[in-house]
Structures are given as structure tokens and as C-alpha cells.
Amino acid sequence: MSLEKELFKKKNGNAAPLTPEPNLPDRHRRGQVWLLIFQAATVIGIIVLTALLLNIIDSAFGYVAYESKKDPAQFIVDGVPIEEQTQEQLVALLQAQLSSGAFNKLNNEKPFEERSRAEVYALVVERILKYDVIASWSLTDSLFRRAAIDAEVQELLVEHPRLELKFVSWLTADFISRPQSSEAVTAGVRTAIFGSLLTIIITILVAFPVGVGAAIYLEEYATDNWLNRVIQTNINNLAGVPSIIYGILGLAIFVRAMEKLTSGVLIGAADPTTATGRTVLSAGLTLGLLVLPVIIINSQEAIRAVPQSLRKAGYGLGATKWQTIWSHVLPNALPGILTGTILSVSRAIGETAPLVVVGASTAISFDPTFFSRFTTLPIQIYQWTSRPQDEWRHLAAAAIIVLLVMLLSLNASAILLRNRFARKY
Amino acid sequence: MADQPNGMGNHSSYPTKALSLKKRPRLAESLIQFLLFFAGFFSIFITLGIVYELGKEAWLFFRLPEVNLWDFLTGTQWQPHIGQFGVLPLATATLMTTAVAMLIAIPLGLAVALYLSEYATIKVRNTLKPILEILAGIPTIVYGFFALTFVTPILRSIFGRDVVEIYNTASAGLVMGVLILPLIASVSEDALNAVPRSLREAAYGLGATKLEVAVKVVFPAALSGISAAIILGISRAIGETMIVAVAAGAGPNFTFNPFKGAETMTGHIVRISGGDLSYDSIDYNSIFAIGLLLFFITLSLNIISQRIVRRFREVYE
Numbered sequence: 001m002s003l004e005k006e007l008f009k010k011k012n013g014n015a016a017p018l019t020p021e022p023n024l025p026d027r028h029r030r031g032q033v034w035l036l037i038f039q040a041a042t043v044i045g046i047i048v049l050t051a052l053l054l055n056i057i058d059s060a061f062g063y064v065a066y067e068s069k070k071d072p073a074q075f076i077v078d079g080v081p082i083e084e085q086t087q088e089q090l091v092a093l094l095q096a097q098l099s100s101g102a103f104n105k106l107n108n109e110k111p112f113e114e115r116s117r118a119e120v121y122a123l124v125v126e127r128i129l130k131y132d133v134i135a136s137w138s139l140t141d142s143l144f145r146r147a148a149i150d151a152e153v154q155e156l157l158v159e160h161p162r163l164e165l166k167f168v169s170w171l172t173a174d175f176i177s178r179p180q181s182s183e184a185v186t187a188g189v190r191t192a193i194f195g196s197l198l199t200i201i202i203t204i205l206v207a208f209p210v211g212v213g214a215a216i217y218l219e220e221y222a223t224d225n226w227l228n229r230v231i232q233t234n235i236n237n238l239a240g241v242p243s244i245i246y247g248i249l250g251l252a253i254f255v256r257a258m259e260k261l262t263s264g265v266l267i268g269a270a271d272p273t274t275a276t277g278r279t280v281l282s283a284g285l286t287l288g289l290l291v292l293p294v295i296i297i298n299s300q301e302a303i304r305a306v307p308q309s310l311r312k313a314g315y316g317l318g319a320t321k322w323q324t325i326w327s328h329v330l331p332n333a334l335p336g337i338l339t340g341t342i343l344s345v346s347r348a349i350g351e352t353a354p355l356v357v358v359g360a361s362t363a364i365s366f367d368p369t370f371f372s373r374f375t376t377l378p379i380q381i382y383q384w385t386s387r388p389q390d391e392w393r394h395l396a397a398a399a400i401i402v403l404l405v406m407l408l409s410l411n412a413s414a415i416l417l418r419n420r421f422a423r424k425y
Numbered sequence: 426m427a428d429q430p431n432g433m434g435n436h437s438s439y440p441t442k443a444l445s446l447k448k449r450p451r452l453a454e455s456l457i458q459f460l461l462f463f464a465g466f467f468s469i470f471i472t473l474g475i476v477y478e479l480g481k482e483a484w485l486f487f488r489l490p491e492v493n494l495w496d497f498l499t500g501t502q503w504q505p506h507i508g509q510f511g512v513l514p515l516a517t518a519t520l521m522t523t524a525v526a527m528l529i530a531i532p533l534g535l536a537v538a539l540y541l542s543e544y545a546t547i548k549v550r551n552t553l554k555p556i557l558e559i560l561a562g563i564p565t566i567v568y569g570f571f572a573l574t575f576v577t578p579i580l581r582s583i584f585g586r587d588v589v590e591i592y593n594t595a596s597a598g599l600v601m602g603v604l605i606l607p608l609i610a611s612v613s614e615d616a617l618n619a620v621p622r623s624l625r626e627a628a629y630g631l632g633a634t635k636l637e638v639a640v641k642v643v644f645p646a647a648l649s650g651i652s653a654a655i656i657l658g659i660s661r662a663i664g665e666t667m668i669v670a671v672a673a674g675a676g677p678n679f680t681f682n683p684f685k686g687a688e689t690m691t692g693h694i695v696r697i698s699g700g701d702l703s704y705d706s707i708d709y710n711s712i713f714a715i716g717l718l719l720f721f722i723t724l725s726l727n728i729i730s731q732r733i734v735r736r737f738r739e740v741y742e
Contacts, residue, residue, distance in 0.1 A: 031636035035544060041536030042553060048603045049560050052567070055575040213464030221458055222465070233731075235468045240657070240727040241720065242664025244691050245475060247698075248716040252478040256704060289471055296468070322457050350564025353666035353691070357698040357712075378566045378667075385570050385671055393574060400567050411562065 056404075059397035061169050062142040063149055066185065067160045069130035082124065087117040090124050097128045109366075122178070122186060131185040133391040134160055142167060171398035179365040180375065184391040189399050191364045192380040195280065196349055196406075198368055199376055202284025203291060203348050208341055210288075211295030215337075218296070219303040220325055239293040247354030250286030255358055258282075264371030278359030280374040286358050287351060291344040298340025302333040335421035342414040346407050352378040377403045479720060482713030489707060497714065503677035503693075505707055512715065514679040518594055518687035522669055523662040525598025525683060526605055530658055533602070534609030535651065541610070542617035543639040554611075561607035569671030572600035577672060584684065592674030592686035601668050609658045616650020617643055653730040660726035664719065666691040690715050 075082045077089060085093070091112045095103050106112075112120065125131065134156055137149055149165075157163050178188025214235070222228035254262050259277035262285070264270035306329050314324030330337075360379040368374045377399060384396035487494055491508040500511015537557070541550055577596040581589045589595070620643045628642040644651070674686025675696050688696065694712045702709050 027634050027637070031634045034636050034640075035540075038536045038540035038544060041533045042540050044533060045537060045560060045603070045606060046556055049556060051575065052563070052571045055571055056567070059574060210464045210467055213461045214468065217458075217461035217465035221461060228465075231465050231469060234472050236731065237724060237727055238468055238471060240660060240723065241475070242661075242666070242691065242723055244664065244666045244694055245479075245716055245720050245723075248694070248713060249471075249475050249478055251698065252482065252713070253474060292471070293468065320451060320454055322454050346562070350566070352564070352566045353670070353695055356670075356695050359698070359702075378564055381566050381570065382667065382671065385566070385573060393570075396570055400570060403564065404567070407562065407564070 056397045056400050058139045059394050060171050060401055061139045062167070062394070063137045063165055064133055064168050064391075064394075065135045065153055065156060065160075065163050065165045066131045066133045067163050069132065070128060071162060072129060075128075082129075083121075087120055090117070090120045094120070094123060094127065102127070122174075126181060126183055126186045130183065133184050133389075134163060136390045136394055169398075170394040171401050175395075175398055176402060179367075180363065180380070181365065182363070184389070184395060187395055189377060189380055189402055191367060192375050192377045192399070193402070195360075195364075195368050195374040195379075196376040198280045198370060199284045199287060199355075199374065200345060200349055202281060202370070203287040204341070204345060206285060206288030207292045207295050207344075211292050211341070212299050212337060214292075214296045215299035215303055216325060216330075219300050220321070220329065235293045235296050239297060243290055243351055244353040244357060246286055246290040247357030249289065250282060250354060250358045254282040254285050262371075270371045275371070276359075276373070278361070278373055279371050280368050281370050283355050283358050283360065283374055283376070284370075286354050287348045290351065290354060291348045294344040294347070295341055298344065299333070299337045302336025302340060303329060305336060306332045335417055339414045339418045342410055342417070346410040346414075349376075349407060349410070350378055350403065352382050355379055356382065377406070475720060479713050479717040482710050483717045485705075486707070486710035486714045489710070491707075501679045505711065510711065512690070512718065514677040515688060515690045515693050515715065517679060517681065518669075518673065518677070519663055519689040519691070521594040521681065521683055521687065522598040522601060522665075522673060522689055523659060525595055526601035526662045526665075527655070527659060529599055529602025530605040530609050530662075531655055534606045534654070534658070535613055537606065537610040538613035538617055538651075539639055539644070542614045543635070543643065557607040557610060560603065561611075563604075565604065565665060565667040566671070568600050568604050569597075569668045572596045572668055572672035576600055580684070589684040590674070590686045592672060593684045594669075594673050594687050594689075595683035597669045597671075597673035598683065600672070601662055601665055604665070604668065605658045605661055608661060609654045612654035612657060613647070613651045616647040616654065619650065620646045649733050649736075653734045656726050656730040656733070660723045660730070663726070664691065664723050666695055670695040690719050694719075 072082050075093060077085060080089075082090075082093075094106070094112075098106075106123065115123075135152065137145075141149065153163065153165050175188050176193070177190050178186060179191045180189075181187045214231075218228065218232060218235075222231070255277035260266045262277045262279050262282040263275035264279065264281070265272045265275050310328045310332065311324055314328045315321075319327070355376060356379065360375050361373045364373060364375050366372070381396050381399045381403065384392040384399065387393075486492055487497070492510050497510055497512055499513065500509060501513045502509040502511050503514050537553075541553060545553065573592075573596070576599055577589070577591065577593065580593070580596055581591075624642055624646060625638050628638045633642070669689045669692040673689055673692055675692070676686070676688055677693065678685060678687040680687055694715055697708050697712055702712075
């Protein structure tokens with residue numbers, strides 16, 4: 001640059017430059033370089049998002065080598081392999097192989113006559129054959145390193161003679177409909193999905209009426225005095241409190257202080273000797289507190305967007321304040337309120353930390369009720385991710401896909417709602 | 426409302442009785458207003474509940490013979506089984522993950538914000554913004570999975586397996602940076618967009634290039650909003666839980682090496698409360714003490730961020 005300036009001086013003497021600054025090309029070049037940098041930063045975000053999604057898909061499919069604890073060949077009856085046996089034969093097999101205590105326990109949970117053949121077969125696989133995952137590979141390995149996998153399998157065959165290699169999708173219809181299990185091969189997310197849904201129902205029941213009510217108060221009734229300013233500031237601050245703090249609050253208040261209510265003992269829904277406050281109800285209430293500030297803020301924006309002229313028209317016709325709000329303001333604000341609520345609820349569905357603190361369990365194999373111990377999809381993903389064995393990571397990836405599809409459909413419905421009912425004034 | 430005519434009941438007495446312009450008391454209206462006020466006031470109870478519960482249990486914690494406030498704030502060991510309750514190892518781990526996260530999120534977030542507000546055409550903006558919203562909407566546990574199964578193996582293959590532990594704060598921090606990027610980008614972009622067009626036009630008129638307008642004129646004008654965005658991002662990073670719980674490691678570790686595992690404050694709370702925690706145990710009380718510290722840090726950051734926006738907002742006509 002200094003060189004250019006000197007050249008410039010030589011050419012023009014010491015006169016002030018009348019032409020554009022000499023380093024203009026330089027400045028433009030710098031502009032180009034920085035534009036590239038800005039664009040690169042944006043592209044990085046997209047790349048990471050792609051990598052994140054691909055990584056999940058990569059883990060959710062691939063080759064698995066597994067081996068049954070017992071040889072299925074030994075259970076062939078009259079030349080019929082175990083896969084093709086009738087329900088009665090399978091039940092008889094269970095009775096013969098399991099201890100009578102274990103068999104009766106299964107029968108008490110749900111009588112064998114009421115179970116479908118598929119359910120009984122799943123029990124046979126889980127309780128008798130007991131498939132163990134010996135090794136598993138990611139999708140990329142399965143596609144591009146097939147030879148290496150075969151070599152590894154040859155080595156494994158020495159120790160595990162009944163080893164079977166199979167290309168599986170960890171995400172199957174069975175995976176969604178099966179309850180949680182301690183075996184990777186038979187584990188599913190059914191209980192977790194039900195847990196998530198029940199929790200969210202409570203969350204909405206609590207947070208939606210209170211949140212919308214608070215928003216109406218702040219937008220329509222509140223005058224500018226110190227109390228209302230405190231309420232507004234407080235809501236803004238609550239929206240920034242880390243979710244784990246809400247978990248601690250829920251632990252102290254819902255799980256512990258209100259144990260009688262949240263465990264269901266008070267209304268006789270649970271056995272007082274074993275019941276704890278670590279229930280679906282506690283979890284839902286905790287998440288309700290968590291999303292409340294967000295719902296209030298979103299609803300406030302929606303109510304604020306309703307033009308003043310509508311209110312004036314209502315008053316002009318002699319309607320009272322509440323009549324105006326109920327029949328004019330709310331119907332017009334509703335699409336915005338619902339969109340905001342759906343978005344905050346989808347945030348609540350993905351919440352993990354507060355529920356871990358409130359006391360989610362994982363080993364739940366029954367469909368939860370409002371007063372039972374619970375697990376949710378994110379909790380299940382957390383637990384599976386934390387386990388060191390590869391097969392649980394694959395299951396976690398499959399569960400993530402279920403969770404993301406759930407969130408995606410919620411968000412899509414929010415967008416549809418917004419586009420369908422959005423009015424322009 | 427006040428000047429409504431009276432109802433049907435008075436019709437017969439009209440015109441002998443003067444029209445009453447007094448506001449009639451309406452019980453149902455007042456009741457509704459009270460209920461709505463209560464809904465609004467409810468949020469105050471949440472804050473009071475947080476402060477009261479955290480304060481009460483933390484008070485019980487600090488009253489224990491083996492704990493005192495000074496050692497809690499300055500001790501470098503957190504080992505409940507030998508009665509060591511120094512929060513510094515947890516705090517430094519939080520500091521490490523937050524620092525790494527901000528190292529990613531601030532430059533990238535600001536670059537994205539500048540690009541979106543100053544350079545991008547409407548069409549590009551309309552495709553990029555939803556992508557950023559998706560990034561912000563993915564549950565943090567999914568980011569945790571990503572950190573552990575994707576970023577950590579990459580770090581280990583770059584820097585060597587003996588250098589980088591399986592659980593490390595660098596990987597958690599990097600991914601957390603990506604999580605916070607959209608937050609910083611969108612809040613900063615709002616600030617940049619609020620800068621009036623006249624400032625840009627004036628700068629162009631003086632012969633500035635696009636970059637000079639963006640960096641030397643618009644950026645400083647939006648600085649208050651941008652710093653608020655950054656502080657908000659820091660607060661979010663400190664409170665972030667699942668990424669560090671999955672990827673940063675279990676067990677307090679007083680270290681400034683980002684490739685070593687260390688447990689953050691949030692990670693510790695999650696691990697301790699993961700099992701069936703018995704009430705009135707020292708562990709139970711300790712998570713409230715850590716929670717209280719966390720609450721105050723994030724609350725003050727949020728308040729500072731709001732103050733900055735309010736006080737230093739440049740007012741343009």
C-alpha cells in the first residue's frame with residue numbers, strides 16, 4: 001500500500017488526490033475476501049447440520065453380527081423350525097425352558113392366550129434364544145468396507161460358531177412398538193413415546209391456560225405500574241433460566257413437597273407404600289413451568305398484533321371489555337398463540353435435563369399412566385448414548401430419528417397453521 | 426364502557442329519571458380480571474419458588490459441619506466422600522466448555538448475521554433462516570450424541586488418541602458452539618437490521634465499500650444489540666446441560682486442558698440426580714447449592730444483557 005501511495009505522489013506531485021483513492025482495488029479485494037469468509041461461516045452451519053443428520057443415519061443402519069445363547073436348531077419340533085411354530089408350541093416351549101416362577105410372572109402380566117403370536121415369539125427370542133450383539137458396524141462401513149467386515153467376522157467365528165451376519169435397520173416398526181428391554185435386540189421405544197406424550201399432555205393442560213391468561217392480562221388489562229412492570233421483567237428473566245434449574249425446582253416442589261398429590265396417593269390411584277413423587281405428573285408439571293414464560297411471550301406478541309380498531313369497534317357496539325377480548329381479540333390472535341404454543345411444546349418434548357433431575361427411570365417395560373414412573377424419548381436416548389457398547393448407540397440413533405420425526409411433524413403443523421389462518425390487516 | 430345506556434329495566438322510567446353515566450359494577454368481569462391477574466402473577470411465584478427452594482436447601486448444605494462457603498467457592502477439589510466440596514473444578518469445566526463454545530459461536534454467529542443482514546438477497550435469506558431455526562430447534566441431547574459419536578472421534582484422529590480422552594470438554598464445547606450460533610446470529614441480525622438505512626446510504630455516499638459500510642458503520646451502530654446477543658449466548662452456554670452430560674465426562678477434574686474429561690456444574694447435577702437420590706443426603710443438598718450458583722450467574726448475565734440493550738440503544742429518528 002505504501003508503495004502505491006509513493007507512486008501516486010510521484011505522478012501527481014503533492015497535490016491532494018482528486019481521483020478516487022488509489023487503494024480502491026485493494027479495498028474491493030478485501031471486501032471480496034471477507035464476503036467469502038462470511039459466506040463460509042454460513043456454509044459451515046449448513047455443513048454441521050448435514051453432518052449431524054448423516055451421522056445419525058449412519059448409526060441407525062448397518063451390519064450386525066449376533067449370536068444366540070442357545071442354538072435354535074435344538075428347538076425344532078417335528079422338523080418345524082422355531083420361526084414357523086404355532087403359538088401353542090411356542091408357549092409350551094416357554095413353559096419348558098423358563099422357571100415356573102418366571103413363566104407365571106409373564107402370565108400374570110398378560111395371559112398367554114391374550115398375547116398375539118408375534119408377542120409370544122418376541123418372548124421366546126428375548127427369554128430363550130437371547131441374541132447377543134457381538135459386533136456392529138455403521139452404514140458407511142457396511143457399504144464401503146464390506147471386505148474388512150467379512151475378515152472380522154471370520155475371526156469372530158472362531159469364538160462364536162453360531163454367529164450370524166445381517167444387514168439391519170435399527171429403526172423398525174417393531175422398535176417403535178416394543179417396550180424398553182435390557183437386551184439390545186429386543187429393545188424398543190414404545191414406553192418412551194407414551195411417556196413423552198403423557199408428559200406433554202399435562203404440560204399443555206397447565207401451561208396453555210395460565211400462559212394465555214397471563215398474556216391477556218399483560219396486554220389488555222395491565223396498566224403501566226410497578227407491579228406489572230415487575231411481572232413483565234420477571235417473565236423475560238424466567239425465559240432465560242437454564243432448564244436444569246426448573247428440574248431442581250420440580251424435584252423440590254412436585255416430587256418432594258407435593259408427593260402425596262403427584263404420586264396419586266391422595267386420590268387413591270397408587271399404593272401408598274411404594275408410590276413416589278417421581279411420576280409422569282411431576283414431569284409434566286415441571287415442563288409446564290419451563291414452557292410457561294415462552295408461551296406467555298409468544299401469546300403476548302400474537303395479541304399485540306391484533307389491530308386496535310377491532311377492540312374499538314367492539315367497545316363502540318357496547319361490548320364489555322371481556323366480551324371484546326373473547327369475541328374479537330382472541331379469535332384473531334388464536335393462530336399466533338397456537339403456533340407459539342406448538343413451538344414451545346416441541347421444545348419441551350426435546351427437554352432432557354429437567355426430567356433426569358425430576359427422576360425419570362429407564363427400565364420401564366409397561367405403558368405409563370399419569371401416576372406411574374416414567375421415561376421419555378430424550379431420556380431413553382440419553383441412557384442409551386451413555387452406555388459404552390456400540391449396539392446401544394445404534395438404538396440411540398434410531399430413537400433420535402423417531403424424536404426428530406415427531407418434532408418435524410409438530411413444527412410442520414405449526415407452519416401450516418400459521419399459513420392457513422394468518423390474516424393481514 | 427362507562428357511557429353505556431342503562432339496560433332494559435330502566436326503560437319505563439326514562440325520561441323522568443336522568444340517564445346514569447356511572448360505570449356499573451360487573452361481578453363476572455371483575456372475577457375474570459382477577460383470574461387473569463392471578464395467571465400473570467403466577468410467574469412471580471415461580472421465581473420465588475426457585476429462590477426459596479434453592480436457597481433453603483443450599484442453606485442446609487452450607488450449615489453442614491464439613492462445608493463452608495469459602496471452601497465451596499475456592500476449593501479445588503469436589504469429592505463428597507472425603508468431605509471436599511470445592512466448586513472450582515466444576516466451575517472451570519463450565520468455563521472451558523463455554524469458552525470453546527464462544528470461540529466458535531461468536532465469530533461464526535456474527536459472520537452469519539452480517540452476511541444475512543448486509544449481503545444476502547431476500548431469496549437466500551428466506552432459505553438460510555429456516556436452516557438456522559432447525560439448528561436451534563434440534564434437542565440438545567441429539568447434539569450430545571453428535572459430539573460423542575462424531576466430533577470426539579474426529580478430534581482423536583487429528584490430535585492422537587493419547588492426547589484426547591474419550592470424554593473431553595473440547596468436543597462438548599465445539600458442538601455447543603454450533604448450538605449457540607443460531608441464537609447469536611439471529612439476535613445480532615435483528616440488531617443489525619434495526620440500524621437505519623440512512624446511515625448506510627451516507628457511508629456509501631462518502632465512497633465506502635460494502636465491507637466498510639458493514640464493518641465500520643453498521644456493526645458499531647448495532648454494537649449494543651450484538652453484545653447483548655453475546656452475553657445471552659454465554660448465559661445459554663453456562664446453563665447448557667445435555668451436551669456436557671454426554672460428551673464432557675463424568676467426575677470433577679480441575680484442569681484447563683480441553684482434551685481432558687471434566688464435569689461441569691450442570692453435568693454434575695444431572696449425574697448426581699440420575700439415580701434415586703435420597704432426600705436430605707449431602708448429595709441432594711449439594712445440587713441445590715450448585716443450582717443456586719448457576720441461577721445467579723445466568724440471571725445476572727441475562728439482566729446485564731437486558732440493561733445493555735436498554736441503556737446503550739442508539740435512538741434513531
